Amino acid sequence: xxxxxxxxxxxxxxxxxxxxxxxxxxxxxxxxxxxxxxxxxxxxxxxxxxxxxxxxxxxxxxxxxxxxxxxxxxxxxxxxxxxxxxxxxxxxxxxxxxxxxxxxxxxxxxx
Amino acid sequence: xxxxxxxxxxxxxxxxxxxxxxxxxxxxxxxxxxxxxxxxxxxxxxxxxxxxxxxxxxxxxxxxxxxxxxxxxxxxxxxxxxxxxxxxxxxxxxxxxxxxxxxxxxxxxxxxxxxxxxx
Numbered sequence: 623x624x625x626x627x628x629x630x631x632x633x634x635x636x637x638x639x640x641x642x643x644x645x646x647x648x649x650x651x652x653x654x655x656x657x658x659x660x661x662x663x664x665x666x667x668x669x670x671x672x673x674x675x676x677x678x679x680x681x682x683x684x685x686x687x688x689x690x691x692x693x694x695x696x697x698x699x700x701x702x703x704x705x706x707x708x709x710x711x712x713x714x715x716x717x718x719x720x721x722x723x724x725x726x727x728x729x730x731x732x733x
Numbered sequence: 734x735x736x737x738x739x740x741x742x743x744x745x746x747x748x749x750x751x752x753x754x755x756x757x758x759x760x761x762x763x764x765x766x767x768x769x770x771x772x773x774x775x776x777x778x779x780x781x782x783x784x785x786x787x788x789x790x791x792x793x794x795x796x797x798x799x800x801x802x803x804x805x806x807x808x809x810x811x812x813x814x815x816x817x818x819x820x821x822x823x824x825x826x827x828x829x830x831x832x833x834x835x836x837x838x839x840x841x842x843x844x845x846x847x848x849x850x851x852x
Contacts, residue, residue, distance in 0.1 A: 655839050662742070664824060664842035680839060712778065719785075720766045720828045722840055724778040 625649050628713050628725035635703050635732055643698045643728050645713030651723075653716040654696040656680075656688060658709045659727075665712065671696055703732045735760045737827050739843035746815055747851050754810045754846045756825030762786075764830040767801065767808045768840065772822040781823075784808065812848075820850045 626647045635641050647654065652673050657665040667680030669688040677688060685707060689697045700707055713725040736759040746752050758767065769781040782792060784801050792799045796813045812819055826840040 657840075662844060664737075664739075664844040665826075665840070666842070667839040670839045678838075710776065716839075719783065720840075721768070721780065721783050722826075723780075726777050729776075 624726065626713055626715055626723055626725040628711075628728050630728060631726065632729045633731070635730070637704055637732055639703050641700045641703055641730070643711055643713075643730070645696045645698070645725055646694050647696075647713075647715045647723075648694065649715045649717075649723055650693075651715035651717055652693060654690065655714040655716065655722065656686075656696070656698045657712045657714065658682065659712060660709050668698065668711075700730075700732075703730075705732045708732045735762075735765075735827050735829055735841045737825050737841050737843035739823075739825055739846050741846045742844070743847040743849065745849040745851060748817055749814050751811060751813050752815050752848065754812075754823050754825075754848065756808045756810065756843060758806050758808065758825070758827045760827060760829055762829040766828045768826040768828070769799065769808075769810050770824045770826065772824065772845070774821070778824075781810075815848075815850045817850050817852055820848060822847050 629644045655670040656668040658668055659665045666682050668686050669680050671677050671690045674690045687699045708731050711728045714722040716722050738757045765786045767784045771779040789801050798811045800809045822845045824845045825843045828840050
């Protein structure tokens with residue numbers, strides 16, 4: 623099993639719908655992250671968390687919210703999806719030296 | 734604020750050629766970490782190397798080598814005798830020590846270089 627697991631792997635949703643992307647990890651890391659990847663733009667940080675009580679906005683948090691349900695679980699929500707949120711989303715954990723361990727990605731399409 | 738620039742959007746070479754991917758970074762911190770990740774066509778992100786700001790030693794791992802130069806804020810990646818399996822998008826990334834140390838505030842990525850190795 624993967625150390626960082628994202629569900630779903632692919633999702634198509636309609637504009638205005640609420641959608642949640644889930645992430646769980648078995649690395650035992652406190653730090654978890656959500657990134658978004660768009661073609662030609664690299665990955666950009668949406669939110670990150672040091673523990674269940676410590677949530678921080680990243681570079682592009684508008685339109686997103688997160689929930690850290692436990693050390694091992696970190697969910698990303700789009701309250702009202704819009705087409706420009708179509709992207710590849712990655713969850714990651716980080717060890718104390720900053721090395722990120724990524725999930726396999728969730729390809730989200732908003733139509 | 735930190736920034737990573739990968740000026741080469743796409744590079745195409747013939748198999749067995751050597752190729753260098755450039756990475757230039759900006760940061761105000763004296764303690765920071767630099768990374769390279771590979772993203773093959775299947776989409777996952779594969780960790781290649783981590784380097785901290787106090788370690789300017791170059792590194793070689795098989796056909797891969799990295800040249801870290803603080804004087805020019807560069808962390809370049811060279812593939813020697815390239816192979817078709819090296820075809821991928823390569824990302825350079827930076828993290829600053831942050832309030833908790835150890836690069837906890839997340840990675841800043843370059844836009845990536847798409848490397849195409851032709852047989």
